[in-house]
Amino acid sequence: MYESEPDSETVLAQFNRLIQELLRGNMHRNTFRPWEIELLLDIESCSLREAHKRDTLRRYQKAVQRHMEKGARLPLKLSEYLAAVKAKRAGTTETGTGESAAT
DSSP states (O other): OOTTOOOHHHHHHHHHHHHHHHHHTOOOOOOOOHHHHHHHHHHHHTOOOHHHHHHHHHHHHHHHHHHHHTTOSSOOOHHHHHHHHHHHHHHHHHHTOOOOOOO
16 A cells, blocks of 8 residues: 555655644645645544544654654554553553543
C-alpha cells in the first residue's frame, strides 16, 4: 500500500507536526499523506469532548511516540489508543487495585 514508506523517525516528526496543528487549531496545508488522512478521519470519528480534547491528544501523542520508539512504522490510531486505555482501566478495576487513572 505504501510503496516508498519513510523511516519511522520521519513519520514521527510528521505525526508530531500534525498533532501540533490540531492542538493549535489551524491547518494551513492542503496536502496530506495517506496515513495522515486515515488518522484525521479516525480522530474525527472518535468524537472527543471539546473539554478533554487537548489533553487526550497530548496523551495520545506521547503514546504514539513510545509506540514508534518500539519499532512501529506508522502511528497507531486514536481509536486504538483509546481502546487500549479503556481495556487497561477495566483490567485495573477488575483486579481491585484501584489504580485506574482519573482523566
